[in-house]
Amino acid sequence: MTFCTIRPLTLAVCAALPLLAQAEAEPTRTLGEVLVHSKAPAENLNLDQRASTASRLGLSVRDTPATVSVVDRDTLEKWGADSTQDMLKHVPGMTAASPPGSAGSVYYRGFGASQLTQLFNGITVQYDAIAARPVDSWIYDRVEVIGGPSTFLFGAGAVGGAINYLSKQPLRDESLLQARLSYGSFDTQDIALGLNQALTRPEQGGVAHTVRVDANQRRGQGYVDGNNRESANVAMSLLSEVNARLSHTLSLEYQRETSHRPYWGTPLLNPTSNGQIDESTRFKNYNSQDGIYQQTVKWARSQLDYQWTDATRLRNTLYHYQALRDYRNVESYRFNSSNSAVSRSSALLQRHDQDLTGNRLELTHQGTLAGLPSHWAAGFDYSVNHQTRYPLSLSPVVSTVNPAQFVTESFFNVPGMTPGFRPDRSNKVTTLALFLENRTQLGERWSLLTGLRHDQIKLGVRNHRTVSATDPAYFSQTYTPTTGRAALSYALSPSANVYVQYSTAADPPAGILTTASFSQVRDFDLTTGRQVEVGSKFDYWAGRGSATLAAYHIVRKNLAIADPNQPGVTLPVGQQSSRGIELATALRLSPRWWVKADVALVDAQYDTFTENVSGVAVSRAGKRPSNIPARVANLRVSHDLTGALQVGMDARYVSRRYADAANTISDKAYTLLGASLNYRLNKQVSLSARLNNLTDKIYAANVSTGQFYLGAPRSAEVAVQVDF
Template sequence: MKLHISFRLSPIAAALLLASPVQAQTSTPEQRVVVTGTAAPARLDATPSTGSRLGLSVRENPASVALIDRADIDAIGALDTQDILKLVPGVSFSAQPGSPASVFFRGFNNASLSQLYNGISVQYDAIAARPVDAWIVERVEAIGGPSSFLHGSGAVGGSINVVTKIADTQGDLTHARLAVGDQRQAALSVQRSFGRQVLRADLNTTQGTVDTMGRDRESWQAALSWRSELGTTLSHTLAVEQQHELVEQPYWGTPLLRDAANAVLGEVRIDPRTRGVNYNVLDGKYSQEVLWVRSILEWRLSPATDVSHTAYHYEALRDYENVEVYSWVNGNTQVERSSALLQRHNQDVWGSRGELSHKATIGGLKSDFAAGWDFSFNKQTRYPLSVAGPFDRTDPYAPAASFFYQTPGIVPGYNPGATNRLRTAALFAENRTVLAPGWALTTGLRADRIALAVRNHRTVTATNPALFETSFKPVTGRIGLVHDLTPGWQVYAQYSTAADPPSGLLATAGFAALRDFDLTKGRQVELGSKASFDNRRGELSVALYDIVRENLSITDPNDRTKVVPVGQQSSRGVEFSARWRPLPQWQGSLQLAWTDAKFDDFFETVGTTVVSRAGNAPANTPDWVVGGALAWQATPTLQLAADWRHVGQRFANNANTIWEGAYDLLGLSASWQAAEGVSLRARINNATDKTYSATLGNNLVYLGAARSASVSVDWKF
């Protein structure tokens, strides 16, 4: 059964936070111990870019901000950008081909989360934020709750930012990696300085797959960047990144067993003999080609004033050729295949973002400002050919060979369906004023002007006109107060707002989803505390939040043929994270999150009946997400580590009639410093070979990866 915990954000909760039994420290210098493979806790004093444009440290920011750096990424053996999210409190995820960037955070999912790449959203995050191999990633940052004031619409549940490696001023480096196992990898990073020029190249290729990806997978990434010091206060960086991925016979899911009435109800059940069985056509595929180009100009006008500008271009081509739905029939003795889709996405984004920051004193109070603009043009054309089927019935354990272009109704070629042109112009500003010693007020505001034009290339109908145009003018913001109880212990409170589409994504939404609709409105109240303890050998953060999202689209209970923007969804919860090195040889971390998400006002159509889902939990939203890691430096050259992840109960549908219980995953690793600059790492993921669902559906579940192993060697010089 689902565990319910009730609380309200109130003065009582605030008092409990202020009275938290933390051994907060004052000005004791940080004690650093150099031990191979580990790093002393110092996250609270880092300055991530995702939570603010003011250069605030994590402890100065009135929000829950997670920072996962390169050392963390290597420590857990993260394979891709989603794998890194294990270390963000409360986040769950999956990468099924039809929605490869499925992320759930604070009770909200894809369309209500902003998934950024180097601070840029291509406004199609549920697809475009497909996991990328982790080699080219420098760090991942996340801020929980409404954050549209930073990066625009689509961030009620939070924002996640993947920051890639780029040429910097940290000196020359060479880092190579070779890995074998279920996936094979060859990677290289090189940086060299030539006078006032710095050149960097990051290259990576992987091959092979675990059974939940497909029959085979190949990918490569090539990132080149060139930093030029144009003067003592002016620099320019040109960064170009190419990504390629091809998955043969992608895995789309495993069918759920049916009861005697031919229904799927209750706790999910799969036939264990179908684990690892792929029912897709043999020549099924998913492929993508992505190009990123960024021109970054940074200019220090004075010691107190900085100006920066980023011009960028994103180009993506994604192709799908698959049979995607499989169902048990004939008393769970055969599997029926249906829903063939030939699809192409052709997307281009151009953008310009300028920022100015200034440190000032107003009325004797320290007051820092940031302001700027954000312009983008997003064009995407989709070429869908969908055939419902069904096509055949096959042996569930040895599926009959079938091929995509032999599927009835599927013909080669791409016929455009619709083109979305999305123009966004925004102005933003932030301020942090120190009101008194130990008290700082942070505010942020963003005003967007969004124009959407959807061109229909197919038959014109009453619900699909030749041209549909609409516009939105959201204004979102945040106000937060931080109080230093001591230099090492802060408490904060904040109120923030956000806006996102009532359903779907603006890059693909059309007349049916947006006619007579405005963007939804989201708001959050959050209280939290951050502290260093044990002479700064440990850090912890805790946050309590309450989020409400209004005006989402629901079926009109009085007319099931209409959709009205009056629905409401809410979420409240607690997040906790801690890192601690009690001894030089031992280091541990813990992330814990509890979420109570529900529909407050929501109707959907079931057959010919409109049914209320008020009080139900959104699909695929776990109540608990817990993770922990422990590392032991057994000898000066050998480190042993283990990590654990617990994901609580989730429902497969808004009716909450299908669910899966909690699951636990165990990872094990060993690292050996073989020689100066040479290290070997062995890792086992899902060491207990647990069968679990990464994503639940009414008929299919997308299983998580089975046990896998890898051995890698790193060479740094």
């Protein structure tokens, strides 16, 4: 790829592109909070909205010297995002999939799994690849994403970026009652309700209360044989305004999902290096006939806001998270050498019991530093995360079946599989973090944003099974990473700027500390990451269009690799890197035509990496990490046929990805087409229709060495929403 040798000069030229759109620089805006009271069109990048994920200072997207993407509620409703992962398709360069064993899989900027932090209302549960599985989108207001290292904001585990799903919250001075009904392919049904209502008002005296309730229930058959899913989600919030300076928000959420006979993937034909499937097995499900995935999640958040003075604000968030996840599946399927039969193996009975409690105190202050306007944020975050896992795993082949005609067993008829849960390990992760952030206006056009965070992370693991030298009864480890960010921004005009940023990250050595074993962490410290990014955010064509541009280089060090001299021993000396360019734009071609497009190019590779292959150390230096596409692009076009009727078309391109570190197995690039129609019958009633994968493309949503997790075939959905 031609951009793989990006040089500092090239980055500087890229960052300066907005100069072409500005004939003459103008004075900068006054520093301060940006409040947006009106809704921007769903096609607009809306650079002046605030994004809490990228900074604790309440900065707008435009004023934050980093890549920040915000996918708001209007966009979700217009383009038919039914789940949290559907939301992420609107983030330039991001791909996501939900294979049951890693249903929170997200890939961005050359990294994936535990190298990206996924948060819920700013809180990480430290088990993202599992806990961040898709949730129905109705209860969420928006998703915010920051590209690159963000450990300095949210703690260990964010070298590739951070994703923050934000729930709907009470709206002051607004009453609404909403109902939404939808029906789609595979007998998918969804009913959703939303309520926002003031219980008491300030003029009535005493404490003013506003309540928000959002709930939905969804069920469907799934697009593979025997699979069906049902889910229920409820989010409730009570905003209590004691006076003009003091308020409290109590938020409770309940999520329950059951997937019967989950689909784990489709086996590859031999030789697997061709990355091909037998199309007759596209919708086949090789799981046990009573296989199951089930999850129950409970959230509680208590947020106290106090405007101490006009310049100083305090916020305290006390939170609790509880999750129970159950698996009962046969997960692996492989063709025999003649591709005439499929062997089924890897029977797993598993339970995860996770409990997280924490408190975060934040203080923000607007003042001066050496006579310059300066905005500060500081605070601490303390949490205790406890998880116990109960696995019963059997590796032998369960059965060998005809690929097209077969019947699978009941799960507990698998030889050696018995009901009941026996604990394996209990992991306790205690985190205490101190953080500090500052933005200082250095002059009329220059501003400097800095951030620093210091964590003390203590891991304690108790073994509930047989004690050995490699698996002691109890062990502990303490990590003390310090991470930060420094970014300089220059305003070319009130609507255009350029910036350069340097940030660092720290990741757990085993990927996820809440599941780490003694062998994974005993000789390892946290891995480290750093990023250099230059970019720009600007409006053009007299404000009809807006765009963001960024070029970055990320390096992650101290990966565990096989010792070249002793392949059975691991060494913390590996390195992985990525560099790329991201461009996003939204343009109003005319009062009736809108275009929104983005493209992301990434060159990701292992710089130093040795893999243990059957006892032999094999170098994978120069190879691309699995599931990382080199190119991702999106195009969305919408047209207002009348004031009430709008139609849209969209296209999404993802280049091929490798399934293994040797880069011998890959899928093919694919393009998905979609269409939408939105019609407002009157002020209260709106209708929508959505077609996905118009060409019925067969494609892999996620790739692994023996089987591909295929994406959904052509599907349709119609919905009616009523605002009472």
